[in-house]
């Protein structure tokens with residue numbers, strides 16, 4: 001028997017400790033959460049993605065009366081980024097949630113389907129995507145989507161060997 005242990009490091013920052021660029025990304029994610037269409041869950045999420053060319057692309061969750069047809073903020077933002085800038089690597093994503101009239105104080109982390117989409121971009125551009133999960137006072141910083149999705153199903157998984 002062989003054992004494989006996986007390790008995920010999460011750095012925890014206060015807002016004041018962030019760089020100006022990270023603060024901007026969080027502010028954009030906050031603003032974008034207010035454009036969510038979330039009449040069913042009343043849980044609004046904003047995602048802001050920093051691209052390697054300095055552009056910031058944002059998205060919010062978009063729900064639907066046929067519930068499964070809705071989409072999370074992270075996928076809205078990543079698909080928008082990849083379709084607007086198909087040759088530019090995303091390098092950081094900030095995620096913020098708004099509910100009950102205020103920004104959620106405990107950081108939220110992307111759902112499984114979003115992790116799968118985010119990791120595809122990481123592999124596609126061969127560049128880690130860092131994550132800023134907003135909370136108050138604790139903001140979680142994660143170095144790579146791989147840290148949240150070890151043993152993932154990747155493009156290479158489709159190969160025969």
Ligand code: THU
Pocket residue numbers: 038041043044045060061062063070071072073074108109110111114
């Ligand atoms: N949601 C996101 O947009 N991102 C997440 O990371 C978690 C959940 C959305 C989906 C749904 O519209 C609402 O939040 C409640 O689950």
